[in-house]
Amino acid sequence: MISHKEPRQIEQLIKKQEKLANHCSYAIGGTAEYFASPHCVTELVELLRYCKQQRLEYTLFGIGSNVLFSDRPSTNMMYISLKELLQFDVKDGEWFVSAGMPMSMLALAGELIQSQSFQFTHLLPGSFGAGIYMNAKYYHGQIGDVISRVYYLDAAEPDLEIKCIPVEECKYGYKQSVFQEKPWIILGADIPVEGHRLLSETEIESILEKYMLMKDNKSNLMQFYAFFSGEMKRLTQPDTPAFIQEIEQYRTKNKHFVHHSCGSYFKNNYDIGQSIGALVDHLQLKGTTYGGAMISSHHGNMLINVKDATAEHILQLQTIVSEAIYKEYGFIPEPEVAIIK
Ligand SMILES: Cc1cc2nc3c(=O)[nH]c(=O)nc-3n(C[C@H](O)[C@H](O)[C@H](O)COP(=O)(O)OP(=O)(O)OC[C@H]3O[C@@H](n4cnc5c(N)ncnc54)[C@H](O)[C@@H]3O)c2cc1C
Structure with missing residues (x-):
């Protein structure tokens, strides 16, 4: 069990007058009246209840690598980032990974157990929760293919109990999922890793501890690249897998981490036959x-x-x-x- 934290009081959780530009890869966005980044599900549930009591709207996001915030954020809105919801549970044959975990952490964990299944997440910006929501993909790999069940809260239901859906019912397609049709908040998912060696909790925990030192820089693309490229090199050199090297070359050649951006702005229209x-x-x-x-x-x-x-x-x-x-x-x-x- 990694990063299980004691819930804080609601007053400690909510930040006032927070610059949204600091919480997205675009570095764009005005000042939010209310902002919060819960550390655990209990804090998230308290926040949702608080919003309801105070008649505040809320908007939910992860690391902010696929959002464009307004220059003038709504004053009646709580902006909730799940990027501090960081938990990585290692079981025999399975991991539970929480929504705020950067997807690129899966590539590092994959190298530690000598699995190629997660290499596509290397340098894929954003959180695992958003990856589940959007079915994030790179080349032939997509998030919907590496998970077995997803845990979520149904924001439309007053009890806000944790629910679970098997991947077969997630309606995954190109950048599509059932989560885009429902008011569900993804908490994390199980990932089957049978047939591989057991992930060393100490090793993944020490990487996660270093990642947490990035604090408010987690949404900055240059910092993201420096951290995950550096950790991958540390784990794999001199035998860095060919696909990992290709990803590094492609993303650096196309200057993915030089300017503030959200990656691809538009979805591809495959009926047209060209990107x-x-x-x-x-x-x-x-x-x-x-x-x-x-x-x-x-x-x-x-x-x-x-x-x-x-x-x-x-x-x-x-x-x-x-x-x-x-x-x-x-x-x-x-x-x-x-x-x-
Ligand atoms: C340089 C660059 C390259 C990129 N390359 C790729 C690529 O190769 N492939 C690819 O697929 N994407 C790519 N992206 C886009 C981005 O990596 C993905 O969309 C990623 O899933 C976004 O994660 P995030 O945490 O930053 O999401 P955010 O931007 O924080 O959130 C996006 C939306 O997801 C929803 N969401 C987030 N978390 C949750 C949750 N827990 N529960 C419910 N809904 C949630 C919200 O509706 C939110 O509005 C790239 C982005 C950048 C900046």
């Missing part, structure tokens, strides 16, 4: 700027914050791309990023 990045390339839009934002010159589906961009600047670029794609290809691309008011 959004390729369409933007054909339309010669790469490098287009608006205020402090730019369509990456390395990847047409990345709208990046080059210098002090606001949400408004990013949304203007979204419109430029959407209108150009509609004019040429007859469809409006669907944003993958969650646009939060």
Whole structure:
């Protein structure tokens, strides 16, 4: 059992006047009136009850690598990040991993048990909970393929009891899941690891302790890269697996961790037969700027914050791309990023 924490009082939990720009990879977002990052499920449940009593709305996110916060956040909103919900339980043949755990931690744990199944999560920004929600993927690997059951709270039910759903019922598809249709808050999932050696709790705990020292920098892409690339090298050099090396090369070549971004801005439309990045390339839009934002010159589906961009600047670029794609290809691309008011 790792990182089981005593619940704090609600007054200690809620931060007032918190800059949302510090909690997302875009480094964009105004000041939130109410912000909280619960350490355990008890704290999360208390927060949800508090919001109900105080008639506050709430919005929930993880590490913030796929969100665009408003420049003027709603004053009646509690912004809840689950990035401190960090638990990694090792059982024989199975792990339980909590929602706030960075997905890239799975790649490190996989190397420790000599399994290739989690290599695709190496340098995949974001939390495991959001990965379960979005069915995060890289190349042939996707989160829906490595879990067996998901634990969640149904926010629509007053008792807020922990429930469980088997992966077969999660309706996984390309960037799709049942969680996008329901008011469910993902707490974590079981991961089968039968046939592999038992993960050393001491080793994964020591990595997790170092990760926790990143404190408020967990959403910063440069820090994320430095930590996980460094840990992977430490665990695997000089025999770093070929796929891990390919991921490092691809992501560094495309400058994924140089600028603030949310990764791919739009979902691909596979009916068209080409990625959004390729369409933007054909339309010669790469490098287009608006205020402090730019369509990456390395990847047409990345709208990046080059210098002090606001949400408004990013949304203007979204419109430029959407209108150009509609004019040429007859469809409006669907944003993958969650646009939060
Ligand atoms: C440089 C870069 C590269 C990327 N590359 C990839 C890639 O290769 N493949 C890929 O799939 N994605 C990629 N992404 C996107 C991102 O990594 C994933 O979408 C990831 O799942 C986001 O995790 P997060 O914790 O940051 O989510 P957040 O941005 O914090 O949240 C996104 C949304 O998920 C939902 N959510 C989050 N946590 C929960 C929860 N516990 N329960 C219910 N709903 C929840 C919320 O609705 C929230 O609005 C990339 C992003 C960046 C910045």
